Amino acid sequence: MKPQPPTGKTADPTVYIIDDDRSVRAALEDLLASVSLRAKSFASVQDFLAFDLPGAPACLVLDVRMPGQSGMDFLEHMTEYGLYLPTVMITGHGDIAMGVKAMKDGAIEFLTKPFRDQDLLDAVHRGIEADRTRRLREAANADVARRWASLSSGEKDVARLVATGLLNKQIAADLGVSEITVKVRRGHLMRKMNTRTLADLIRLLDRIQPT
Amino acid sequence: MTNSGKFKLERRLVLTIVLLPVAMVVIFVGDTVTDYAIAAAVFYTPVILVATRLLPAGTVVALAFACVALTLLSFVLTHSGAYEVGIVNTGISIVAIGVTTYLSLKLVAAEAAAHESRERLLRMARITSLGELTASIAHEVNQPLAAIATSAGACRRWLAQEPPAIANAQRAADRIVEDANRASAVIARVRGLASGKAPHRERFDFNALVREVVALAGERGERSGITVRLSLQHDLPAILADRVQVGQVVGNLLLNAVEAIEAKTGGAKTLEIVSETEDRNRIRFSVIDSGAGFRQGELEHLFDAFWTTKKDGVGLGLTISRSIVEANGGRIWAETGRDGGAIARFSLPAGMGAIE
Numbered sequence: 405m406k407p408q409p410p411t412g413k414t415a416d417p418t419v420y421i422i423d424d425d426r427s428v429r430a431a432l433e434d435l436l437a438s439v440s441l442r443a444k445s446f447a448s449v450q451d452f453l454a455f456d457l458p459g460a461p462a463c464l465v466l467d468v469r470m471p472g473q474s475g476m477d478f479l480e481h482m483t484e485y486g487l488y489l490p491t492v493m494i495t496g497h498g499d500i501a502m503g504v505k506a507m508k509d510g511a512i513e514f515l516t517k518p519f520r521d522q523d524l525l526d527a528v529h530r531g532i533e534a535d536r537t538r539r540l541r542e543a544a545n546a547d548v549a550r551r552w553a554s555l556s557s558g559e560k561d562v563a564r565l566v567a568t569g570l571l572n573k574q575i576a577a578d579l580g581v582s583e584i585t586v587k588v589r590r591g592h593l594m595r596k597m598n599t600r601t602l603a604d605l606i607r608l609l610d611r612i613q614p615t
Numbered sequence: 616m617t618n619s620g621k622f623k624l625e626r627r628l629v630l631t632i633v634l635l636p637v638a639m640v641v642i643f644v645g646d647t648v649t650d651y652a653i654a655a656a657v658f659y660t661p662v663i664l665v666a667t668r669l670l671p672a673g674t675v676v677a678l679a680f681a682c683v684a685l686t687l688l689s690f691v692l693t694h695s696g697a698y699e700v701g702i703v704n705t706g707i708s709i710v711a712i713g714v715t716t717y718l719s720l721k722l723v724a725a726e727a728a729a730h731e732s733r734e735r736l737l738r739m740a741r742i743t744s745l746g747e748l749t750a751s752i753a754h755e756v757n758q759p760l761a762a763i764a765t766s767a768g769a770c771r772r773w774l775a776q777e778p779p780a781i782a783n784a785q786r787a788a789d790r791i792v793e794d795a796n797r798a799s800a801v802i803a804r805v806r807g808l809a810s811g812k813a814p815h816r817e818r819f820d821f822n823a824l825v826r827e828v829v830a831l832a833g834e835r836g837e838r839s840g841i842t843v844r845l846s847l848q849h850d851l852p853a854i855l856a857d858r859v860q861v862g863q864v865v866g867n868l869l870l871n872a873v874e875a876i877e878a879k880t881g882g883a884k885t886l887e888i889v890s891e892t893e894d895r896n897r898i899r900f901s902v903i904d905s906g907a908g909f910r911q912g913e914l915e916h917l918f919d920a921f922w923t924t925k926k927d928g929v930g931l932g933l934t935i936s937r938s939i940v941e942a943n944g945g946r947i948w949a950e951t952g953r954d955g956g957a958i959a960r961f962s963l964p965a966g967m968g969a970i971e
Contacts (some may be wrong), residue, residue: 427762427794434787435765438772438780469754496757517761521768 415460417532420489421445422452422475423467428494428517432465435521441528449473453485461539463531465524466511468495468502476502479509488538490531494519548608551597559593562586567606631669635678638662639685646689651701656686656708660715667719679716683709752801759798766790816943818966821854821861821898822847822890828865829888839877841884848891854898855966856943864936864947868902868959871932875906875957893962897945901960908955917949936961 419441421432429445436443446452450472466475479491492513493506503514512534513527555563558579565575572590576583599605639662646655659682666675690705770787773780825847836843854861869888876884885905893899909917918937933947940947940961947961 425758425762427790427797428758428765430790431762431765431769434783435769435772438769438783494761496754496761517757518764519761521765524765
C-alpha cells in the first residue's frame with residue numbers, strides 16, 4: 405500500500421474495518437450501510453496493508469486482539485506505514501491500561517464490545533471529519549509547495565528577504581542587484597504565489613518552511 | 616478455645632519476660648565471678664537464639680547490645696586470671712554474640728520470605744487460572760454479543776428508513792439469530808470443558824487429607840493468632856471421591872474462614888474444623904469460624920458465580936467448590952453459627968468400610 409496522494413477533491417468517505425471475527429465485520433458493514441456510509445472490511449492487518457487506499461476521507465475501526473499483528477501493535481506503528489487514519493479501537497476485553505495506551509497512541513475512541521451502535525457511529529463520523537480536514541490542509545500545503553517550486557532562484561531569494569521585513573532598497577543591496585530588478589522579481593513572485601499582500605506571502609512561506 | 620489461646624500467649628510472655636533476663640543475669644554473674652580464662656559470655660548466644668524466635672527484630676538487636684554491654688561490664692569487674700586472656704575471650708564473646716544475632720535474624724527473615732512466596736504462589740495459582748479462564752470466556756462470548764448488538768442497531772435503522780428497508784432488516788435479523796446460536800455454542804463448550812473432566816474417584820482417608828490441608832493453611836492461621844481446633848472423628852469411614860478436588864474444596868473453605876476471621880477486629884479468633892459421620896453412608900465436614908458471619912441476604916448468593924464480599928475476590932471459589940462437591944456426589948451449604956460466625960459444610964458419600 406502506498407501513502408495516499410493528497411488531493412483536494414472530496415470523494416466519498418470510506419470506513420475501513422479490521423476485525424478477525426466474521427460476524428462482527430458483517431454487522432459493522434451493515435450498520436454503516438444503514439447510515440449510508442461506505443465500508444470495507446479486512447480480516448487482518450496484513451490484508452489491509454495489501455490494499456491500495458484511494459485518496460478519500462476515511463476512518464479505521466480496528467479490533468485490539470487479532471491473530472497475526474494485533475490492533476494495538478498496528479495502531480502504534482501506523483505512521484511508519486505513512487498512514488494517518490483516525491482510528492476507533494474496539495475490544496472484547498478492554499481494561500483501563502489498554503484504553504489509556506490506545507488513546508496515547510492516537511486512537512480517537514476506545515470501545516468495549518458489545519458497544520452501543522450510536523457510540524460507534526459518532527466516533528466514525530468524528531474520524532471522517534478529522535480526516536477530511538487533514539486532507540484539505542495537506543492539499544493546500546501541497547499547492548503552496550508547488551507554487552514555491554515554480555519560482556526562480558532569484559525570486560526565492562527576494563521572497564525570503566521580503567519576508568524578513570527588508571525594504572526593496574536593502575534587498576537590492578543585499579543581493580547586489582538593482583532596485584528595479586527587485587521590484588520586478590517581487591511582482592512575479594507575488595503573482596506566482598497567488599498572493600496580494602505581504603502578510604499572505606509570509607503565511608504561505610511559513611507553511612512550506614517551518615523555520 | 617479462647618482460654619487455650621490466652622494461655623498460649625501468656626506462656627510465651629512468661630518465657631520472654633522472665634526467663635531471658637534471668638538467663639542473662641545468671642550468665643553475667645557466672646562470667647564475673649569466674650576468672651578471665653573462662654569465656655562464660657559465649658552463653659549469651661543461646662539467649663539471642665531463643666529471643667529471635669519470640670521477639671521482633673528491633674528488640675533482639677537491643678538485647679544483643681545489652682549482652683555485649685554485660686560482657687564488657689563483667690570484664691571490668693573481674694580481677695582474677697590473665698588480663699590478656701581476658702581481652703581475647705571478651706573479644707571472642709562479643710564477636711560470637713554479634714554473629715549469632717546477625718545470622719539468626721537473617722534466618723528468620725528468610726523463613727518469612729519463603730513463607731510469603733509460598734502463600735503468594737498458592738493464591739496466584741488460584742486466581743490467575745480463574746482470571747485467564749474468565750477473560751478468554753468473556754472474549755469468546757463478547758464477539759457474538761458485539762455482532763448481535765451492532766446488527767440490532769443496523770436492523771433498527773433499516774426499519775426506521777422511509778420506506779423501511781425490510782429486506783435489509785431481515786438480513787440483519789438473520790445474522791442476529793446466527794450469532795445468538797454461536798454465543799450459546801460457546802457457553803455449551805465452556806460447560807463441557809468444566810464438566811467434561813470426570814472426577815477420578817478413589818477411596819481415601821478423609822481425615823488425613825484434612826490434616827494435610829490444615830498443615831498448609833495452619834501456618835497462616837497461627838500468624839494471625841487464630842486458635843485452630845481439629846475435631847476429626849477417629850473411626851470415620853473412607854470416602855469415595857476425587858482426592859485432589861476435595862482437597863481444593865477443603866482448602867478453599869479454610870482460606871475463606873481464615874480471611875473472615877482476619878477481617879473481623881476484636882473478639883475471639885477461633886477456627887473449628889469438624890469431620891463426622893452424617894449417617895451410615897455419608898460423612899460431613901464443617902468449618903466453623905469466629906468471623907463476622909453473613910449479613911442479611913448474603914446466604915442465598917453465597918454460591919453464585921462472580922458474587923463476592925471480598926474486596927479483591929473473584930467470586931468463583933464457592934461456585935467451583937459447589938460444582939466439585941456435586942460432581943463427587945455430595946452437597947455443600949452454609950449456615951450461621953451460634954455465636955454469629957459462619958459455618959461452611961459439605962457432605963460426601965462414604966466408600967464401604969474404614970480405611971485400615
